[in-house]
Amino acid sequence: MDRIKKYDHTKLIKNNDKEGLKDAAEHLNKGEVVAFPTETVYGLGANALDAEAVDKIFEAKGRPGDNPLIVHIDNKGQIADLVSEITPIAQKLIDAFMPGPITVIMKKSDKIPSNVTAGLDTVGIRMPINRVANEFISLCKCPVAAPSANLSGSPSPTRASHVMNDMNGYIYAIVDGGESDFGLESTVVDATGETPVVLRPGAITKAQIEEACLLKAGEHTSVSGNEAPKAPGMKYRHYAPSADVEIIDFPKGVDIKIKKDEELTEEQQRALFEIAKPYIMRAKEALASDPFKRIGIFCGKEVKDLFEMLKDNILLSHIEFFIYGKASDVYSASHCLFDGLRTLDDQKVDLILAAGFEGDGMEEAYMNRLRKAAGKKGEGVSSESFSRKREKLYDHDNVATLSVLFVCKNNRALSAAAESIFRKLLVAEEPYCLSDDRKVGAEVYSESAGIYAMDGENADSKMISALKGIGYDISFHKTTKAGASVYDRNDIIIAMRDEQAVEILKAFPDLEGRVFSMASYLASKGLVMKDDKGRVISLSIPDPEGENESTYAHTAKALEAWIKIMFPYLLKDLGIMRT
Ligand code: TXA
Ligand code: MG
Numbered sequence: 001m002d003r004i005k006k007y008d009h010t011k012l013i014k015n016n017d018k019e020g021l022k023d024a025a026e027h028l029n030k031g032e033v034v035a036f037p038t039e040t041v042y043g044l045g046a047n048a049l050d051a052e053a054v055d056k057i058f059e060a061k062g063r064p065g066d067n068p069l070i071v072h073i074d075n076k077g078q079i080a081d082l083v084s085e086i087t088p089i090a091q092k093l094i095d096a097f098m099p100g101p102i103t104v105i106m107k108k109s110d111k112i113p114s115n116v117t118a119g120l121d122t123v124g125i126r127m128p129i130n131r132v133a134n135e136f137i138s139l140c141k142c143p144v145a146a147p148s149a150n151l152s153g154s155p156s157p158t159r160a161s162h163v164m165n166d167m168n169g170y171i172y173a174i175v176d177g178g179e180s181d182f183g184l185e186s187t188v189v190d191a192t193g194e195t196p197v198v199l200r201p202g203a204i205t206k207a208q209i210e211e212a213c214l215l216k217a218g219e220h221t222s223v224s225g226n227e228a229p230k231a232p233g234m235k236y237r238h239y240a241p242s243a244d245v246e247i248i249d250f251p252k253g254v255d256i257k258i259k260k261d262e263e264l265t266e267e268q269q270r271a272l273f274e275i276a277k278p279y280i281m282r283a284k285e286a287l288a289s290d291p292f293k294r295i296g297i298f299c300g301k302e303v304k305d306l307f308e309m310l311k312d313n314i315l316l317s318h319i320e321f322f323i324y325g326k327a328s329d330v331y332s333a334s335h336c337l338f339d340g341l342r343t344l345d346d347q348k349v350d351l352i353l354a355a356g357f358e359g360d361g362m363e364e365a366y367m368n369r370l371r372k373a374a375g376k377k378g379e380g381v382s383s384e385s386f387s388r389k390r391e392k393l394y395d396h397d398n399v400a401t402l403s404v405l406f407v408c409k410n411n412r413a414l415s416a417a418a419e420s421i422f423r424k425l426l427v428a429e430e431p432y433c434l435s436d437d438r439k440v441g442a443e444v445y446s447e448s449a450g451i452y453a454m455d456g457e458n459a460d461s462k463m464i465s466a467l468k469g470i471g472y473d474i475s476f477h478k479t480t481k482a483g484a485s486v487y488d489r490n491d492i493i494i495a496m497r498d499e500q501a502v503e504i505l506k507a508f509p510d511l512e513g514r515v516f517s518m519a520s521y522l523a524s525k526g527l528v529m530k531d532d533k534g535r536v537i538s539l540s541i542p543d544p545e546g547e548n549e550s551t552y553a554h555t556a557k558a559l560e561a562w563i564k565i566m567f568p569y570l571l572k573d574l575g576i577m578r579t
Contacts, residue, residue: 003062003170011173012160015132024173025139028053033060033170035149035163036136037177038128040101040186040202041156041338042163043072043146044171045137048082051113054145058115060170063152068117070103070124070186072144074137079125082143084109089213090191096212099129101182101203105190116145126186132177148185149174155241155338155373158183162342183335184365201365203334241345243296245374247356247367248278250328275327276306279353280315286351287318296320296344298337298354300327320347330357334366341373375399375443400434402574403445405490407500411450411479413463414496414543417556419448420472421563422570432571433579442576447490449482451500460545466552470560487511491574494521494566496543518562525569 013020015037028034031053033046044060046053048071058065071082076098079086083106086094093104108123117123128134137144148156151166160176167174187202189209196209251274264272276299283295295318297303304321322340325332333355344352354370357363404422408415423446432442459477467474480486487493487508493515495501501517508515516524544555571577 003059005169007169007172010164010168010171012164013173013175015135015175015177020173021136021175022139024175025136025141027172028140028144029142031056032172033057034136034172035157035160035167035174036133036144036146037130037160037175037180038072038133039130039181040128040184041158041180042149042160042174043070043133043144044149044163044167045072045140045144045146047140048072048116048143048145049111049113050142051115054113054115056171057145057147060167061147061150061152065115066118067147068120068122068124069145069147070126070188071112071116072133072137072146073125073127074134076127078143079106082109082112082123082125083107085192087191087193089194089196092213093189093191093196093209097204097208099127099134101129101186102126103186103188105188105192105199107192122190122192124188130177130181132175136175155341156185158335158338162339165342179335179339181335183337183339184369187365201368203362203365205361205364207361241341241352241373243345243349243352245341245352245354245370246282247370247374248282248299248353249356250358251275251278252358272302272306272327275300276303279303280307280310282353283315283319287315290350293351294318294320294347294349296322296347296349296352298322298324298333298340298344298352300325300329300333300355302327303355320344320349324355327355330359330362330366333357334362337366337369399441399443400576401443401445402576403447403490404570404574405486405493406446406448406496407451407482407493407504408448408496409450409452409500409543410545411448411453411482412457413460413545413552414555414559415448415450416459416474416477416479417463417467417472417559418494418496418563419446420467420474420477421560422446422567424472425564425567429578431579432576435572435575435577438577438579441579442574444571444574444576447480447486448477449480449486451482451503453479453481455479455481462549462552463544463556466549466556469553470556472556484508487515490514492516492570494518518566521566521569522562527565 013024024034028045029047031047031050033044033056035042035044044057046057055065073079076094085107090104090106093102103124103126105122105124108117108121112123149163149167150156154166157163157166158180160174163174182203184202185200187198187204188200190197190199195215196213198206198209254271254274279297279299286293286295297319299321301323304323307316322344324336324340341352357366406415406418426444426446432444434440434442457479459474464475491514493504493511495504495515495517498517498519501515501520504515505511544552
């Protein structure tokens with residue numbers, strides 16, 4: 001989409017400039033676009049009841065108008081007018097979390113022009129808690145439609161200067177409210193049904209939502225982040241800096257809570273080293289392969305301290321640090337993430353190493369954005385880092401994300417092998433795009449689980465060596481217990497054996513149409529194997545457990561052959577193709 005400069009420069013309005021605020025609000029009301037701060041990120045606002053004004057948002061952002069916008073209000077009294085139904089769940093969410101970093105999706109009323117919602121019959125309503133946001137929206141005297149105020153494709157802005165970089169000359173004004181508190185966009189929850197569905201994780205966590213809605217976590221009907229995306233905007237790549245981004249995992253089981261000025265115990269020092277080590281190793285490795293590389297590191301203060309203790313000046317001369325706070329502080333990391341990515345990008349680094357976190361609170365929202373930024377770029381993705389990204393992403397703004405699950409009994413041999421074989425095929429053929437819209441990228445993941453598996457066990461050692469013999473490595477594999485959430489986050493589920501597919505469907509009838517056994521999948525494609533006498537051979541890969549090495553080797557090879565046959569059909573069923 002072509003962007004046309006409309007102003008010599010965009011006005012920057014300080015939040016204590018009462019006249020300036022009023023002027024900007026009046027201009028917004030009359031059809032101009034104005035950026036404003038919120039507690040999450042800056043928004044690019046226009047009068048939500050004025051279709052022409054809303055079109056200007058898309059022009060300024062440089063993205064086509066097929067991603068729905070959030071409608072911002074300053075008091076709950078406005079909601080009734082904007083929606084046609086407030087479900088009991090919606091009401092609970094409104095009572096519990098508004099004002100705050102949440103967007104509640106409800107059925108829209110006729111007052112809202114269709115370009116606000118990209119033609120959907122639902123609308124996202126959000127009441128920010130940020131004081132400047134509230135004041136500004138209230139001065140506008142209209143509901144304010146606003147996406148994040150970044151240029152399509154760059155990280156969401158958390159400072160007025162970010163907005164200025166992206167929007168100068170394209171919008172009327174920017175209200176400067178300082179740095180955004182949370183730094184990640186709001187939690188988007190679909191509240192049109194009987195249960196809330198988290199479409200985008202944010203500072204309001206799934207657990208909080210479940211508590212407010214009185215739904216128990218973990219039930220199949222409870223809050224799920226994994227329903228089919230309901231918004232068409234999932235096609236657009238967002239949050240991506242120009243540099244490659246790699247996630248450095250926080251080491252498991254390491255806990256450092258260090259009080260200020262406290263002498264570090266030996267144990268704490270060791271913990272610190274555990275946290276910093278992967279950054280140091282990765283930075284050295286990157287420099288070994290390209291001595292001119294410039295590396296950005298988005299990390300906790302302790303990590304930088306350790307780098308400096310090494311006194312390796314050559315290494316340090318290649319590195320720019322962006323410190324978010326204490327290494328273990330996910331709130332600070334979230335607050336700084338977009339700023340950090342933008343800043344390091346401005347410093348023209350080639351590679352950004354960014355801190356990863358594990359957890360299902362704020363960590364989930366943080367990792368959701370970071371994974372988008374780290375979206376695979378070309379080669380260099382080891383199967384291990386690929387497997388870390390297996391959770392299904394809810395990228396409304398992003399690339400389509402799809403995944404295939406392989407299931408067997410205990411996830412120690414067959415399904416783990418299938419996963420790694422399928423993944424290698426995937427990596428060899430990437431990148432992908434949607435078949436019906438080739439401009440849109442697609443990311444494909446694969447995982448495996450066992451109906452009777454425990455979590456976190458190693459793969460069967462005989463299968464590890466059988467696969468090694470034919471070029472696959474599952475030595476890092478850890479078993480996963482299959483269950484509602486695992487099934488939910490995958491688009492296609494392939495069980496190794498017929499009876500396993502039947503068992504899954506018995507427990508989760510909703511999965512009908514997504515679950516197949518290997519045999520039923522191939523048969524559904526008309527691929528029936530016949531022996532020399534023309535008799536149909538039933539395809540059933542026997543579990544090699546307890547058998548000798550040569551049975552394992554044979555099984556691994558057979559599995560590889562079958563998955564190669566299935567591969568193009570799976571891509572087709574996922575709706576994607578090679579670019
Ligand atoms: O924190 C935020 O939500 C920020 C600030 C400015 O409020 N806004 C924001 O807007 O992040 P945007 O356009 O960048 O993201 C809005 C998200 C998209 O993922 C969009 O697909 C989803 O909300 N969304 C909006 N309306 C929807 C609807 N009716 N149904 C489903 N998803 C919707
Ligand atoms: Mg956005």
